[in-house]
Every structure is written in C-alpha cells, then in structure tokens.
Amino acid sequence: MDRLPPLRLLHVFETVHRTGSPSRAATELNVSLSAVSQSLKQLEDHIGTSLLDRSTRPAGFTEAGEILLNAVVENRERLNDALEDIRALSDPSSAAVTLACTIGFATYWLMPRLEAFYLDHPDLAVNVQSTSQEVPRLGPGVDIAMRYGDGAWSDGAVELLFEERIEPVCAPEYLERIKADDGSLASSFLIHVETDDRRWVSWPDYLNRTGLKAAGSAKGLRFTNYVQAAQAALSGHGIMLGWRSITGDYSEKGLLAPAGLPPLTPKDAYHAVLSHRSRNKATAELVVSWLKQVASE
Secondary structure: OOOOOOHHHHHHHHHHHHHOOHHHHHHHHOOOHHHHHHHHHHHHHHHOOOOEEOOOOOOEEOHHHHHHHHHHHHHHHHHHHHHHHHHHHOOOOOOOEEEEEEHHHHHHHHHHHHHHHHHHOOOOOEEEEEEOOOOOOOOOOOOEEEEEEOOOOOOEEEEEEEEOOEEEEEOHHHHHHHHHOOOOHHHOOEEEEOOOOOOOOOHHHHHHHHOOOOHHHHHOEEEOOHHHHHHHHHOOOOEEEEEHHHHHHHHHOOOOEEOOOOOEOOOOEEEEEEEOOOOOHHHHHHHHHHHHHHHHO
16 A cells, blocks of 8 residues: 555645644635545544544644644645746746755845845846755756855856854843853853754854853753844844854844954855856856855955
8 A cells, every 4th residue: 555645635634734724724625624524534544643633622733743744844845846946947038047045044144135136137036045955956947056165066166155254242232241240151141053064163163163161051042043043142142153144244233242252264165156057157157246246345
C-alpha cells in the first residue's frame, strides 16, 4: 500500500488549519461539514493515529497532527517555488530579475536599499525570493543569489559585495544599564542565535576568539534566527552579536549602540553570485553592479 495519503485528504487537512475550523474549511471548499469530517477521519485511518484533539473546543492538533502539518506546509511552499521556476523558464522575454537571499539579508540589508534602485532604474523589476537556506540556490528562474561564505562557488560568476563585521550591540538604554552596573558581560543577558551553520559566529566563538569571559551567559535569550534576535536587541532585552548585514543600518541610525567590546572580521563575506543560466544576464549584471556600488558607500 502506498504510504502517502491521497492529496485531496491532505488538502482538506491543510485547509482546516488555515481557516481555523472544519466548518470554515467546509465553506471554503464548498462541501458539507460532514464531508470535511469524513476526509479527516479517512486521513487518520490511513496514517493510523489521531491528528485532531477533539477533547478541546475548537479542536486542536495532536503532536502527530503538528508533524504532518509542518510537512504539508513545507512541501506546498516547495511546490509553489517549483511552479514559479517552471513559469520563469517559459517566459524568457521577461525583463525582471529574480534575486534569492536569506530572510535576514532581505529584511535588514536589501529591502531598505531597493527603493533607491527603482529610482535609478524605474523600468526594471527585482523579484526577491527569500529562503531559509543559508546558501540560497541558483535554481531555474533565479538570476542572482546573495550568499555568505568563502566565495568558492562554481554555479555562477561570484562578485564580492562586502566584508562582514561582527560587533556586540544593544539598545542605547540597555547600554546605560550595563554602565550603571559594573560594565561587564557578567551582568548582561546575551542574545543567542541557534543555528547549525558553522560559518555564523556564535557567542561562545566570539568569546573564545576575543579571550573574554561572560559569567552571565547562562541567562541568555535564545532564538532560531537573526530577525527575532535583532528585535529582542532593539527592545532592550540584551546584547546580540551585531552583523553588518543585519544590524549595520540600526547602528548607523543610533537604534543600536556598540556594547564597548572588540569587533571581529570573519574570513567569510557576502557575495553576489550571477547564475550562468540567467535569462537576463545583461540586466542581472546591471543589478549586481548597482549592489556593489551601494555596498561600498
């Protein structure tokens, strides 16, 4: 027997999650509530376990339901990306350039600068494809990938964008609190970002390289990405390792301040990689050239 359940059952399951209840899912799918309930029961029978906790009102998801939901949502997003790539392949005349980058890079470095690009080039469009991948891929339809690393990639023309700089930063009011105490890390909350990517410098890495000690590091706050960590720092919850690509603009505006600790320059840097398969190479080259100019300012 095929281990995968019918796609129509997964579609009903995902719709229940998205709409918030079986009744609203029935309305969106234009079927009866009993049909939705039957589909959910068939899905549970196929998998062999309960997906909804029917002891609560409204019914919530069981642990098994959460696991399945995450898989369904993730694969739906991957399918949407694949369809976009296919559409891009069938539209070689498009003047738009598609640029892939991480969510943090798009949020804190790229998007604040794109407005200026459109002022300089009103007839061009840059489609930003944010991804959770630390090294965004150059799939079909992607012209440029913004990558952090050593630059040793062979799937495109690599251009150095800027060297990274790591410096502990915090909100100005939090810095005043540190100074009012003893001025050491021991009395501070450290904001950690937990990632499996070893290229990103963690607090233990930073402390080891600088020879500093932080007795208060056990009190640290932990997040899974730099977007959350930056918001925590801006809100005055502690000190984070500021990266030029993420907190650089906030530091220039005075929203974050150096915590008085030594900066680090990692061996890796940010690069723009122009795909060898780009359909609009001339336009993509113009975008890369503009990005390099902005990065040098």
